[in-house]
Each structure stands twice: as structure tokens, then as C-alpha cells.
Amino acid sequence: MREIKYAEALREALAEEMRRDERVFVFGEDVELGYAFTVCKGLIDEFGPERVFDTPICEQTIVGVAVGSSMMGMRPVPEIQFCDLLPLCMDQICNQAAKLRYMSGGQVSFPLVVRSPAGRWGGFAAQHSQTLDAWFMNVPGLKVAVPATPYDAKGLLKAAIRDEDPVLFIERKLLYQIPGPVPEEEYIVSFGEARTHREGSDLTIVAIGRMVGIALEASEVLEREGVTATVLDPRTLIPLDKKAILESVTKTHRAVIVEEGPKTGGVGGEIAALIAEEVLDSLDAPIRRIAALDAPIPFNSALEDSVFPNAHRVVEVVRDLMSF
Amino acid sequence: MSEIRKISESRLRELYKRLLMVRRFEEKVDELFRKGKIYGTVHVSVGQEAVAVGVAEALRADDLVIATHRGHGHCLMRGADPRLMMAELLGKATGLCGGKGGSMHIVDAKRGMLGAMGIVGEGMPIAAGVGLALKMQKREQVCVCFFGDNASNGGPFHESLNVSALWKLPVVFVCENNLYGLSVPLKKTSAVEDIAVQAKAYDIPGIVVDGMDVLAVYDEARKAVRRARRGKGPSLLECKTYRFLGHSRGDPAYGPYRSKEELVAWKKRDPLLVINKDGRLSPEDVKEVEKEVSEMIEQAVRYAEKSPEPDAGTVLEDIYVQERCSPS
Ligand SMILES: Cc1ncc(C[n+]2csc(CCOP(=O)(O)OP(=O)(O)O)c2C)c(N)n1
Numbered sequence: 001m002r003e004i005k006y007a008e009a010l011r012e013a014l015a016e017e018m019r020r021d022e023r024v025f026v027f028g029e030d031v032e033l034g035y036a037f038t039v040c041k042g043l044i045d046e047f048g049p050e051r052v053f054d055t056p057i058c059e060q061t062i063v064g065v066a067v068g069s070s071m072m073g074m075r076p077v078p079e080i081q082f083c084d085l086l087p088l089c090m091d092q093i094c095n096q097a098a099k100l101r102y103m104s105g106g107q108v109s110f111p112l113v114v115r116s117p118a119g120r121w122g123g124f125a126a127q128h129s130q131t132l133d134a135w136f137m138n139v140p141g142l143k144v145a146v147p148a149t150p151y152d153a154k155g156l157l158k159a160a161i162r163d164e165d166p167v168l169f170i171e172r173k174l175l176y177q178i179p180g181p182v183p184e185e186e187y188i189v190s191f192g193e194a195r196t197h198r199e200g201s202d203l204t205i206v207a208i209g210r211m212v213g214i215a216l217e218a219s220e221v222l223e224r225e226g227v228t229a230t231v232l233d234p235r236t237l238i239p240l241d242k243k244a245i246l247e248s249v250t251k252t253h254r255a256v257i258v259e260e261g262p263k264t265g266g267v268g269g270e271i272a273a274l275i276a277e278e279v280l281d282s283l284d285a286p287i288r289r290i291a292a293l294d295a296p297i298p299f300n301s302a303l304e305d306s307v308f309p310n311a312h313r314v315v316e317v318v319r320d321l322m323s324f
Numbered sequence: 325m326s327e328i329r330k331i332s333e334s335r336l337r338e339l340y341k342r343l344l345m346v347r348r349f350e351e352k353v354d355e356l357f358r359k360g361k362i363y364g365t366v367h368v369s370v371g372q373e374a375v376a377v378g379v380a381e382a383l384r385a386d387d388l389v390i391a392t393h394r395g396h397g398h399c400l401m402r403g404a405d406p407r408l409m410m411a412e413l414l415g416k417a418t419g420l421c422g423g424k425g426g427s428m429h430i431v432d433a434k435r436g437m438l439g440a441m442g443i444v445g446e447g448m449p450i451a452a453g454v455g456l457a458l459k460m461q462k463r464e465q466v467c468v469c470f471f472g473d474n475a476s477n478g479g480p481f482h483e484s485l486n487v488s489a490l491w492k493l494p495v496v497f498v499c500e501n502n503l504y505g506l507s508v509p510l511k512k513t514s515a516v517e518d519i520a521v522q523a524k525a526y527d528i529p530g531i532v533v534d535g536m537d538v539l540a541v542y543d544e545a546r547k548a549v550r551r552a553r554r555g556k557g558p559s560l561l562e563c564k565t566y567r568f569l570g571h572s573r574g575d576p577a578y579g580p581y582r583s584k585e586e587l588v589a590w591k592k593r594d595p596l597l598v599i600n601k602d603g604r605l606s607p608e609d610v611k612e613v614e615k616e617v618s619e620m621i622e623q624a625v626r627y628a629e630k631s632p633e634p635d636a637g638t639v640l641e642d643i644y645v646q647e648r649c650s651p652s
Contacts, residue, residue, distance in 0.1 A: 064449020
């Protein structure tokens, strides 16, 4: 199969959906030239400035415009340049897009997709390196996708654009330039369906976003030590594929969750609680969460390194778990 | 004198009726709230009716409205059924939103009442989005966005005016300047006395109008709507008005933050008096209209009170269009 980069896969998804459905349009800061992460680059050549356009720097209104236009039957896909800026438009995402349908008793709906990159970039410090996935898991009415591979990025974005509900599509800066296999022919990745990247019998590693690669790296090291891990990526946090997680843990009897955001109040806490609530009896060892330290992301690269999870930490935690 | 003053007797009577409809509806809501029949909170617009009625008069049936937490009048003026509205305020299954929205979020999408926003100012970017969709879809409709004076102090006001002006969106921003945001007077919250002057910053028309005079509001709204419909872009219409009752939850009309004298002075300019200052409506007309409206409101209350509570199972409905949740 051909290999393309994550950013290219996203661009293909946008282009294909724009070709398929003339209601789809993209806008945001610097999207005409495709800054800052190149996803929208070149789209304007095919689709013109009416469907690919720059906005002022006003995140709240960028998303508000998506809310209003989606309610009118359009399919807006705004880009919020860094996920650290999502708090600026949190009201429009959480209070408006995710709530107005419910409050109206189902009279209106909001088929919009807010795309935004999260996570480490390298030296971008505390206001441009955050991973805010967990903040948005607490919002009924919203759907949240976090693709880890070019294949999933494309398939999930196409599904998100076709979805009738508001979707927050959280990408990863450090994945944009990573290639992976993506079929030429059209496909969709449904929301709420986890992907098993590898199967093993000794433990389940649930990994999200960029951490999928780290979990896979760790599991290769572990395999040489005779420990085989299942690596499972939920791909969408809302809806969450609880069934896949629980089934896997029931088979392997051990669970580790790896995420790029801080541990406290994180995605891992939610998944760990789910496992504890539903299948505690099948566990042979405590559940472990591996996450970023509860610190703002520092500028210095060594400090920055120490904040984020890496394969080495995953291996250590698993070795410890296997001693139970 | 504006040419609008020449409207026919029958039209004048109709406008009077609409003003009275909003007035009686709101008074009833206030009463029901005080009796404990309405749960939560209500924000009524008694005294401000000329804005909702005057703006609605300038709209076509297919135009669209984004309203505020004080949105009963806007919803009624889109032609919503008062019975279904009252049922919603009582939280009933038959309510416009099935009892899930209530007073602050009264919506009647079929009639172009797209949303009533509980978060101050946040309807404004959404209205810009509605306007953008209308423009992209090459439809000749217009979106009116109501907001309060205090909403003009937040970011969404400026952001939305900027993009709407920049992209020439068919939106009319209507400020209902009732001089207070909760208990805080405009003097303490806004650096300018006339919110309309801020339109200058975005190179669009900013018009101050007497918000107690339904014909004056209609007159200016008509111009702004025409401009929007012709693709010339947004306007900012500021209606100077006053609420005769408290901010919400049945709080008092005066004291501690407003004086009785101020209230009395504004009541001399009651929209129901101003519309008939030339005496074109006879006392018989007025009486007749009063009777029609009272019956309509009583009917609405009866309908709402008789309506069933929502089924408990509906609590998990309407969260998503496509549920697609995990098969847990
Ligand atoms: C962003 C936000 N802040 C605070 C509130 C609480 N609140 C509800 S109404 C209101 C006053 C609004 O004043 P104004 O915009 O002038 O409208 P009015 O109530 O006078 O119609 C406030 C502060 C809110 N709903 N939203």
C-alpha cells in the first residue's frame, strides 16, 4: 500500500469530502496558504476562496460561525491553529455546539468539525504544547476524535465530516510529518470503534494519539523479554469503545493507559475507572496510568523530555506490573 | 414624521395587538413564576415589547432570529404558538423544546427562531455563522441577532461585528439597550453612552432609535433589513428601552439599584401608549384587542397546565443525532 503523511491524509480527507459535498468548507487562521501545519495547503487551488478562507484571529467567533452555519445546513470544518487556543472558544464548543440541540428538544443540529493540533511540538513551551483531550471528554453532546495514524486520520476525518453532530477533531503536531499506509480507495473509520494495533496475551496497553507509537515501541522491547502486549487505540474518546477495552482487559488481566496530557483528571483516569468498575475481578495487577507530569510544558528540551511519557517509561511500568 | 406613520388603521391595530400579546404573555409568566408554577428563572421583557414587535414587522416569514435569555417576545413575534411556548416554560412534554430548554432557551426553528442563548453575547458569532451560510447558499434571507447592552462589552460583540462587516453578511444586530445588565447601570459598564457608535469602528451603519416607539423601530429595522438583503452587509441598531420589571426571578422593579422616579418616568413612554399617541385607535378597538389577547393567553395557560410532564426516558434523547455510542 502507498504511504502518505498524516497531514497529507487529513488534506486528502478534506479534499475528498469537499468534492463529494459542496456544503463542506474550511476556514481559520492562515488556511489559504496552509500554515501552520500544512493540512489545508493547496485546497484553495481546487476549491477557491469561497470554500477555503482566512479569518481574523478570533477563535470564539471562528467556532461561532461554524455553529451558526452548520445549523443552516452547511458542513463547516474550521481549524483552530493550536489546541491551546481551544479554551478561547470553549463556550462555542461546549455550551453552544454541544448543547443547543438538546435544549431545543432536537429541533436543530450542528454538523461541524473543529480541527486542532495538540501535544508536543518541540520548544513551543507551555502555551503551545498542551494536550487538552481530557477537558472535552466531559461534554455530553460533543464527539471527540484523536487519530494516531495517517490511515485513521483520513478515515476518521471523513466520518467526522459526515457525522450529524459536532465533532472536536484533535490532531497531533508531531504526527503530521509521519508517513503510514493509506489506501487509494475510499474508506471511512467509524466513530466508537477502537483499533487493535497488535495482540498479546500478557497485558493491554490503551494508548492515545502519539502515544500509540510509543506503546508499540515499548511492546517490541517487552516482547524480547517474553512479555506480549495488546496495544489498543480507542481512536474516539466520545463515543468511547468501552466494549473493546473491557474485552481486551478481560483476556489479558492487566491494563496500562498511556496519554500525552497530564495525569490528574486525564483520559487515563476515565478509562482506568471504567475498567475498575466493570472488570475488576479479572485483574491480576493494579491498573497503571502513564501520562505527562502534572506540570506546564517547559521550554528547555531536556526538561520537556522529562515531562512526556516515553517508551522507556512504559517498559518500566510494565515490568513492574508483571511482577504482581 | 416618518412615512411609516401613515400605515393603515388595521395595521396599527395589529401592531398594538402584538405589543399587547407580548405584554400579557410576559405578565402572565411573571405571575406564574411568583406562584411557583414556573421552575428555575425567567427574564421577562415587559416594557421592551416595541423592539421585538418593531423588528419582527420588518422581517419576512423566512427570515431568522437569534435571541437572548430575554427571548419570549422574539419567539412570539416569529409566530410561535403561545400554547407551546407556555408549555415549554412550564417544562411540559408538549413544550416547544419538550421541556429541555425552558425560558432561557425558547426555540422554534420551523418559524426561524433558531436559538435563545443563555450565555450573554454568544449568540452574536452564531448569528454571523447563520449569515455566512445564507450568503454561501445565495439565499435572500436575513438573520437578526438580538443582544442586551451589557453584551456589547464582551469579545463576541466585536469579533462578530468585524467578521460580519468584513464578509458583508446579511445580519442585523439589534441591541436592546435597557440601561442595565442585572443591577449594573450602563454608565458603569460601557465607555460609550450610545452602543451604536461602535458601528463606526467596523464601518457599518450604527443607528440609535427610540425603543419605546414600535413604529420608529420598524422604520429603522426595515432599512437595516433591506440593506442586509441587498448584500450590503450588517447594521447595528440600538433601541433605547427599559424593562418595567426586575431582571429575573421576580426581583423587584425598583430598588435598590433603580429609583421609582426613573421607572415612573419611563412608564410614561410605555410602548402601548406611544403607539397610540395620535389617538388613532379608539377605546373600543383597544378594548376588543385586550379581550382577544387575554383569551389567547388564558388558553395558552390552560393548555400548558393540562399538558403532561415529559417521559423520563426522553432525558437521554436529542443529545446526538446519530447516537453511535459504544455498545457497552
Ligand atoms: C457570559 C455571561 N456572563 C454572565 C451571565 C449571567 N447574566 C445573565 S443575564 C446578565 C445581564 C445581561 O445584561 P444585558 O446584556 O444588558 O441584557 P438584559 O438582561 O438587560 O436584557 C448576566 C450578567 C451570563 N448568562 N453569561
